[in-house]
Amino acid sequence: MGDLLGNLDGHEVQLAIFGFCFLLVTVMGFAAGRWRPTQDVHTLEEWGLGGRAFGNWATFFLLSGDVYTAYTFVAVPTLVYGVGAAGFFPVSFLVIVYPIVFVVLSRFWSVSHVHGFVTPAEFVRARFGSRALALAVAITGILATMPYIALQLVGLEAVFKVLGLPPGWPLTIAFVVLALYTFNSGLRAPALISIVKDTLVLWTVLAILLVVFTRDGGWASVIKTAGARFAETPSQSDGLLLPGSGQLNYVTLALGSALALFLYPHTMTAALAARNRSTLRRNLAVMPLYTLTLGVVMLAGFAALLDGVTPIGGDRNTVVPLWFDKAFPDWAAGLAFAAIGVGAMVPAAIMSIAAANLFTRDIYKEYIRPDATPRQETQVSKFASLTVKFGAVLVILVLDTQFAIDLQLIGGVFVMQTLPAVALGLYTNWFHRWALIGGWILGLLTGLVMLYQVPQIGGADGRTVLREHFGGSAWPLSHLGFDTTATIYVGVVALAANILVAAVLTPVLRGLGVPDGVDRTDPRDYVADEGDARVKRMTEILDGTPPQAAEYVPLPGTEPTGSRPTLGQRWPTTSARRQR
Amino acid sequence: MEPAHRPRHGAPEPYDPYDGAGGWQPDPAESAYGPARTGFGDGRVPAYGEVIPQRPQDAYPAAPYPVDAYPSGSYSAGVAQPTGSAYREAHYRDGSYRDGPSGRDAYGGGRPGRNRTRALDRSKWHWLLFVPVVVALFPPLFNRIEPTLMGLPFYYWGQLAFALFTCVTIAFVHVATKPRRDG
Numbered sequence A: 001m002g003d004l005l006g007n008l009d010g011h012e013v014q015l016a017i018f019g020f021c022f023l024l025v026t027v028m029g030f031a032a033g034r035w036r037p038t039q040d041v042h043t044l045e046e047w048g049l050g051g052r053a054f055g056n057w058a059t060f061f062l063l064s065g066d067v068y069t070a071y072t073f074v075a076v077p078t079l080v081y082g083v084g085a086a087g088f089f090p091v092s093f094l095v096i097v098y099p100i101v102f103v104v105l106s107r108f109w110s111v112s113h114v115h116g117f118v119t120p121a122e123f124v125r126a127r128f129g130s131r132a133l134a135l136a137v138a139i140t141g142i143l144a145t146m147p148y149i150a151l152q153l154v155g156l157e158a159v160f161k162v163l164g165l166p167p168g169w170p171l172t173i174a175f176v177v178l179a180l181y182t183f184n185s186g187l188r189a190p191a192l193i194s195i196v197k198d199t200l201v202l203w204t205v206l207a208i209l210l211v212v213f214t215r216d217g218g219w220a221s222v223i224k225t226a227g228a229r230f231a232e233t234p235s236q237s238d239g240l241l242l243p244g245s246g247q248l249n250y251v252t253l254a255l256g257s258a259l260a261l262f263l264y265p266h267t268m269t270a271a272l273a274a275r276n277r278s279t280l281r282r283n284l285a286v287m288p289l290y291t292l293t294l295g296v297v298m299l300a301g302f303a304a305l306l307d308g309v310t311p312i313g314g315d316r317n318t319v320v321p322l323w324f325d326k327a328f329p330d331w332a333a334g335l336a337f338a339a340i341g342v343g344a345m346v347p348a349a350i351m352s353i354a355a356a357n358l359f360t361r362d363i364y365k366e367y368i369r370p371d372a373t374p375r376q377e378t379q380v381s382k383f384a385s386l387t388v389k390f391g392a393v394l395v396i397l398v399l400d401t402q403f404a405i406d407l408q409l410i411g412g413v414f415v416m417q418t419l420p421a422v423a424l425g426l427y428t429n430w431f432h433r434w435a436l437i438g439g440w441i442l443g444l445l446t447g448l449v450m451l452y453q454v455p456q457i458g459g460a461d462g463r464t465v466l467r468e469h470f471g472g473s474a475w476p477l478s479h480l481g482f483d484t485t486a487t488i489y490v491g492v493v494a495l496a497a498n499i500l501v502a503a504v505l506t507p508v509l510r511g512l513g514v515p516d517g518v519d520r521t522d523p524r525d526y527v528a529d530e531g532d533a534r535v536k537r538m539t540e541i542l543d544g545t546p547p548q549a550a551e552y553v554p555l556p557g558t559e560p561t562g563s564r565p566t567l568g569q570r571w572p573t574t575s576a577r578r579q580r
Numbered sequence B: 001m002e003p004a005h006r007p008r009h010g011a012p013e014p015y016d017p018y019d020g021a022g023g024w025q026p027d028p029a030e031s032a033y034g035p036a037r038t039g040f041g042d043g044r045v046p047a048y049g050e051v052i053p054q055r056p057q058d059a060y061p062a063a064p065y066p067v068d069a070y071p072s073g074s075y076s077a078g079v080a081q082p083t084g085s086a087y088r089e090a091h092y093r094d095g096s097y098r099d100g101p102s103g104r105d106a107y108g109g110g111r112p113g114r115n116r117t118r119a120l121d122r123s124k125w126h127w128l129l130f131v132p133v134v135v136a137l138f139p140p141l142f143n144r145i146e147p148t149l150m151g152l153p154f155y156y157w158g159q160l161a162f163a164l165f166t167c168v169t170i171a172f173v174h175v176a177t178k179p180r181r182d183g
Helices: A012-034 A044-052 A056-067 A070-083 A085-115 A120-128 A131-163 A169-185 A188-213 A218-232 A244-263 A265-272 A277-286 A288-306 A316-327 A330-368 A374-398 A401-416 A433-453 A490-511 A523-527 A538-543 A574-579 B086-093 B124-136 B154-177
Strands: A456-458 A464-467 A474-476 A487-489
Touching (some): A012 A131, A012 A169, A012 A188, A044 A330, A044 A374, A056 A188, A056 A277, A056 A330, A070 A085, A070 A131, A070 A288, A085 A120, A085 A244, A085 A265, A085 A277, A085 A288, A085 A523, A085 B124, A085 B154, A131 A265, A131 A316, A131 A401, A131 A433, A169 A188, A169 A330, A169 A374, A188 A218, A188 A288, A188 A330, A244 A265, A244 A401, A244 A490, A277 B154, A288 B154, A316 A330, A330 A374, A401 A433, A433 A490, A487 A490
Antiparallel strands (some): A474 A487
16 A cells, blocks of 8 residues: 555645545536537537537636646746746747737637538638648647647646655546546536636635745845856856847747647637637637736746755656645645646646547548548547547656657647648638648658757756757757857748748649649638528527527528528527518 | 529539528628628629629629539549538538539639638738737847846746736727627
């Protein structure tokens, strides 16, 4: 028994509180299946998109659970702990991503609702008339998402290490339970348990602020210690401010991460679940506020420096949980651990659903069983989500944590390469389908080669090469012959190459007479909203109440004559009839 | 109900997300977006059923339109139509054209690369959104210690303040571009 439990070493209170939160979340996860049930749960839009009917609050929790993951809360403060200012880039990218997606995602929402798309790859297939391009987008999405799920386990693992639990079974149990209620409840589960997560995160942020403010000197002494520490180290890349040579990398990394974030399929999934355009846009306007919580947790990295926290066994991800353990009372530390734990479950669930939907709609239904019924689609998606999660557990337990981190690094660069097809595709169908595929291939190759060339530098003097390859995403410009220590984010360069190739190949292919695909979307589709005749009325199917929206009046001679309106067709309301 | 434009017998029913409502009627009193935002084509708002050819190659014949005359999609044609998911199946696999003569051709859809249209949801307010993006990506603006706030260097609290600023900017743009609903 002692071996099984590991060495708790006075962490009983923390473990009890963590366990209680875990139980609460489990019950909520299974109960979520009964939240606003519908007559037919056996469609992919029900299981995989929550019926496309989430209102303001549910969308907020879903999006925040999706973007601000456990890995973010664990790994990012570690960056600040390690290098100072350069590690603060997530605040930048989680600010600039919202103005971008505010415009782009609302178009994606509209076109997806008109056509019933569940994944970005389906949109690409309809927009460019290319199954190959859609397959490319789907495979990129799945490949990028899977290591991201594994990273959530890394966050969870850090907490278990601090609690003194052994590696292995606690992680497995947590993910088995998560997999089961996701299987049962679909996207409703993460949306509901994200309420618990956000409450816990808010509490943790308050606790951090209280602990630091009630100390002698407050933030001033925290910053002073950190500044002195960075001045001691021989490395030039750390410090309280960005060194001149680090600015290019900071900017490109922030921009690239922002672009990658919204191209990840799970972000799209959360956005598609909103019930109307306004709900989505309103939430994207509020989301930057959530970045403030991340900012405060990151500053806790400095506080950990002041308190002289040293990571367990060299695993830097344990720095923040360790500081919570040291600086907070037992019960408050338990709540903070639970915040990270639940914060790992929510995004892992959404990501696995997104990857499963991609597999179902773009591989299974396209290439394996084109005549699959909605019920079969849902079954396949459920089992695919199970597979994806167990794959993530296996990677962490059998392979290596570092392997997952490397894969995620590559995944982020890869997913950016779908930008021309998905994001630019929302605005223009000018690109030729084969040009986009060419750009995608070149983007992937460029990204992979450049990542291979990046060494990891560290050690005591800050100059030793720890690993020859895949040591990060900051590509030294000295490879191009410049005499500089400046670096640039690989993803941005690969994306530039991708777009350039697509833009050059497009006129060439047209000149050669290679046929374009047929665009099955219409400019009007990109601005459609709930209540328009062409948007499927999921909310009505779910709630039995018609959505509040503009009244649609059929044209003369096209009024429905049957006993009930056809799908998407709206009865003229009494007031509308009166006006006519 | 009978769709407004039924293809010839034997042809699969065209995918029509407008569900036979006969296409979109750009009546300013009813449309949430109004003619002012329709800025495509030559600026003229087409009447119901009217085709405004943009280029000669886009001028397809008017109703009743011969389905076979339309370019078929790259999706595998002739796959049996399953029951239960006809909505999307028709869209993906039948290769038929989707809307009637009032539809896509007048608006520049259909053939990639042949005609581009301006986005229907374009708005000058969207330019405002560039401000927070550019500010956050310009380190010389915030890469400094002074002024400090409660001991925090400007670099940190300034970037957190940008988050608030971004929030306000997006909220403003959201309100400014919200489609006005009539009635």
